[in-house]
Amino acid sequence: MNRGKSIAIPLILLVLIIVPLFLPTYSLNLLTLILIFGIFAASLDLLVGYTGLYSLGHAAFWGTGAYLIGILSTRGLITNFLPLFLLAILAVAIVATIFGALATKVTGIYFLMITFCFNQVLFVIAWKWRAVTRGDDGIPGIVRPDLGISLNLGDELNFYYFCLLFFLASAWTMVRITESPFCKALVGIRDSESRMQTLGFPTRMFKLLCFVVSGLFAGVAGILSAYYNGFVSPLDLSLVLSGEGLIMNIIGGVGTLWGPIVGAAVITLLKHLVSGYTVHWPLIVGGIFILVVMFARGGIAGALKERWKR
Amino acid sequence: MLIQILNGLSFGFLLFLLGSGLSLMFGLMGIVNLSHGSYFMLGAYFGLSVSKWTGSFWLGAALGGVITGVVGGLTERFLLRYVHLRHLDQVLLTFGFVYIFMDLSKWFWGGDPLSLSKPALLNGSIDIFGDSFPVYRLAIIIIGFLIAVLLWLFQEKTLIGAIVRAGVDDRQMVTGLGININLISTGVFALGAFMAGFGGVVGGPILGAYQGMDLEVLILALVVVVVGGLGSLKGALLGSLLIGMLDNFGKALFPDFAMVTIFLAMAVILLLKPSGLLGKPS
Numbered sequence: 001m002n003r004g005k006s007i008a009i010p011l012i013l014l015v016l017i018i019v020p021l022f023l024p025t026y027s028l029n030l031l032t033l034i035l036i037f038g039i040f041a042a043s044l045d046l047l048v049g050y051t052g053l054y055s056l057g058h059a060a061f062w063g064t065g066a067y068l069i070g071i072l073s074t075r076g077l078i079t080n081f082l083p084l085f086l087l088a089i090l091a092v093a094i095v096a097t098i099f100g101a102l103a104t105k106v107t108g109i110y111f112l113m114i115t116f117c118f119n120q121v122l123f124v125i126a127w128k129w130r131a132v133t134r135g136d137d138g139i140p141g142i143v144r145p146d147l148g149i150s151l152n153l154g155d156e157l158n159f160y161y162f163c164l165l166f167f168l169a170s171a172w173t174m175v176r177i178t179e180s181p182f183c184k185a186l187v188g189i190r191d192s193e194s195r196m197q198t199l200g201f202p203t204r205m206f207k208l209l210c211f212v213v214s215g216l217f218a219g220v221a222g223i224l225s226a227y228y229n230g231f232v233s234p235l236d237l238s239l240v241l242s243g244e245g246l247i248m249n250i251i252g253g254v255g256t257l258w259g260p261i262v263g264a265a266v267i268t269l270l271k272h273l274v275s276g277y278t279v280h281w282p283l284i285v286g287g288i289f290i291l292v293v294m295f296a297r298g299g300i301a302g303a304l305k306e307r308w309k310r
Numbered sequence: 311m312l313i314q315i316l317n318g319l320s321f322g323f324l325l326f327l328l329g330s331g332l333s334l335m336f337g338l339m340g341i342v343n344l345s346h347g348s349y350f351m352l353g354a355y356f357g358l359s360v361s362k363w364t365g366s367f368w369l370g371a372a373l374g375g376v377i378t379g380v381v382g383g384l385t386e387r388f389l390l391r392y393v394h395l396r397h398l399d400q401v402l403l404t405f406g407f408v409y410i411f412m413d414l415s416k417w418f419w420g421g422d423p424l425s426l427s428k429p430a431l432l433n434g435s436i437d438i439f440g441d442s443f444p445v446y447r448l449a450i451i452i453i454g455f456l457i458a459v460l461l462w463l464f465q466e467k468t469l470i471g472a473i474v475r476a477g478v479d480d481r482q483m484v485t486g487l488g489i490n491i492n493l494i495s496t497g498v499f500a501l502g503a504f505m506a507g508f509g510g511v512v513g514g515p516i517l518g519a520y521q522g523m524d525l526e527v528l529i530l531a532l533v534v535v536v537v538g539g540l541g542s543l544k545g546a547l548l549g550s551l552l553i554g555m556l557d558n559f560g561k562a563l564f565p566d567f568a569m570v571t572i573f574l575a576m577a578v579i580l581l582l583k584p585s586g587l588l589g590k591p592s
Contacts, residue, residue: 054398054402056405102577102581105580105581106580106581106584108397108398109336109342109397109398109401110536110580110584112342112398112401113342113532113536113576113580114576114577114580116529116532117529117532117533117573117576117577117580118573118577120529120569120573121569121570121573121574124567124569124570124573125567125570128567128569239525243405243408243409246402246405250402280413280417281413282409282410282412282413283409283410283413283414283417285409286406286407286408286409286410286412286413287406287410289402289405289406289409290389290403290406290407290410293399293402293403293406294389294403297399
C-alpha cells in the first residue's frame with residue numbers, strides 16, 4: 001500500500017503539472033474548479049472525518065473569503081494580491097474563531113444545527129447588507145490577482161498553475177496535520193471525547209483549533225473561487241454549497257483527505273457533464289448521496305480500501 | 311400593537327404546524343428531518359394544484375397534507391428504517407431528499423413563485439378595536455389553536471399518544487413491552503409530514519409557493535424546535551409562538567436584520583440550554 005502511494009503521488013503530480021498544457025480551455029477550467037473544491041472538501045474532512053464533527057456551515061468560510069476579496073478588490077483601494085489575501089484570511093480566521101468558540105460547545109445533531117444556523121446568519125447578512133455586499137446582485141468585476149510581477153493571471157493556464165500551487169500547498173499542509181499528534185488527538189476525540197478528557201486533553205481547545213484550521217483552508221478555496229468566477233454572490237454562502245461540501249466528503253469517503261478530494265472531482269465532473277444534458281442535477285446528486293449513505297457509507301475511499309485489503 | 315401581536319400569533323401557529331411534527335420526529339426517532347421544510351413546500355404546491363383542479367381550497371389543504379403525509383410515511387418506512395443507520399446518517403439521508411424534492415418541485419411547478427388564493431369565505435378583514443385585521447390570519451390562529459388542542463388530547467388522552475410519550479422517554483423499553491413502536495414511528499412521521507404539508511397549504515395564501523421556500527422554512531422550523539425543546543409538543547408551541555412574535559416584531563423594528571435576531575435566539579438557547587426551553591436534558 002505504501003509502495004503504491006509512493007508511485008501514485010509523483011504520478012498524480014506529473015499529471016497535474018503536464019496534462020493541463022494540452023487541455024482545451026473548458027477542461028482546463030474544470031480542472032481548476034476541481035482543485036478549488038478539492039481544497040474545500042479536504043478542509044471539511046478535518047472536521048468531519050478526523051474529529052467527527054459534521055458541519056452544515058462550511059460555506060461560511062468559503063463565502064467570507066470570497067466576499068472579502070470581492071468587497072476589497074472592487075473598491076480599487078488595494079490592488080496587490082498579498083494584502084488582499086491576508087485581509088481575507090484574517091476575516092475568515094475571525095469568523096471561524098467566533099463561530100468555533102460557540103459551536104464546539106455542542107456535538108452531534110446540535111453541532112450540525114448550530115453550524116447551519118451560523119452559516120445562514122452570514123447568508124442573510126450578505127443578502128441584506130446591500131451597501132457592502134450588493135445583496136443578491138452579487139459583486140462582479142473581480143479581476144485576477146495582481147502579483148506584482150509580469151504574470152497575467154487572466155490567462156486560464158496561468159491561473160490554473162496559480163491554483164495548483166495553492167492546492168499543493170494546502171494539501172501538503174493538511175496531510176502533515178493529519179500525521180501530527182494533534183490530529184491523533186482529534187481522532188481520539190471523535191472516538192470518545194470523554195475518554196480524551198479523562199486523559200487530560202483539552203478537548204474543546206483542540207476542537208476549536210481544528211475548526212479554525214479547517215475554516216482557514218475553506219477560506220482559501222473561497223478566495224480562489226472569487227478570482228475564478230470574477231464574481232461573488234450569496235450563493236457562496238449558501239446551504240447548498242455547505243451541503244455540497246458534505247456530499248463530496250461522504251461520496252469520497254471521510255477521514256482520508258484524499259477521499260473528499262476525489263469526491264470533489266467526481267461531483268464537479270458529474271455536475272458539469274450532467275448539466276449538459278439535463279437540468280435535473282439536484283435530483284441526481286440527491287439520489288447518489290442517498291444511495292451512498294445507505295449502501296456505501298465509506299464512500300469511494302472506503303470501497304477502494306476494502307479492495308486493497310485483499 | 312394588538313394587530314402586531316395577532317400577526318405574530320398567526321405566523322406562530324403556522325410555525326407550530328411545522329415545528330410540532332419536527333419535534334415529535336426527533337423525540338421519538340432521534341431524527342432531525344432536514345426535509346421537513348420540503349414537506350411544507352410540497353404541501354403548498356400540491357394544495358395549489360388540487361385547489362385549482364377542484365376549486366376547493368379546503369380540499370386542497372386536506373389533500374396537500376395527506377399526500378405529503380404519505381410521502382413522509384413511505385420515506386420513513388422504506389428508507390429511514392430499512393437501513394440500520396446511526397442517527398446522523400439518517401439525518402444525512404433526509405438532507406439528500408431536500409435536493410430531490412427541490413428538483414421535483416421545480417420540474418412540476420416551475421421556478422416562478424406561485425400564489426394560492428384564499429378561500430372565498432375567509433376573504434376580507436374584520437374590525438378589531440378600530441384596526442382592521444385580515445380574517446384569514448385570524449382563521450390561521452383558530453385552526454392552529456384547534457390543532458394544538460387536538461394534538462395535546464391525542465398525546466395526553468389516547469393510548470397511542472401514551473405510547474408515543476413512552477417512546478420519546480425510552481424507546482427500547484416500549485419495544486421490550488411488546489409494543490410495535492416501529493409502526494407508531496412511521497405513523498408519527500407521517501403525521502408530522504401531514505401537518506407540515508397542511509401548514510404549507512394553509513400558509514399558502516400568505517407565503518405563496520416558491521423555490522427556496524423549503525430551506526427558508528426549514529431554518530425557521532429548526533429554530534422553533536431548538537428553542538422550544540426537541541421532543542416536546544408544549545415546547546414546540548412555546549417555541550413557535552415565541553419565534554412568530556420575534557420574527558414579526560423583529561421585522562417591524564429591524565426590517566433588514568430580523569432573521570439575525572431569530573438566529574441569535576437559537577444560538578443563545580443552543581449554548582445555554584441545548585435541550586430547549588421545555589425539552590428534556592439528554
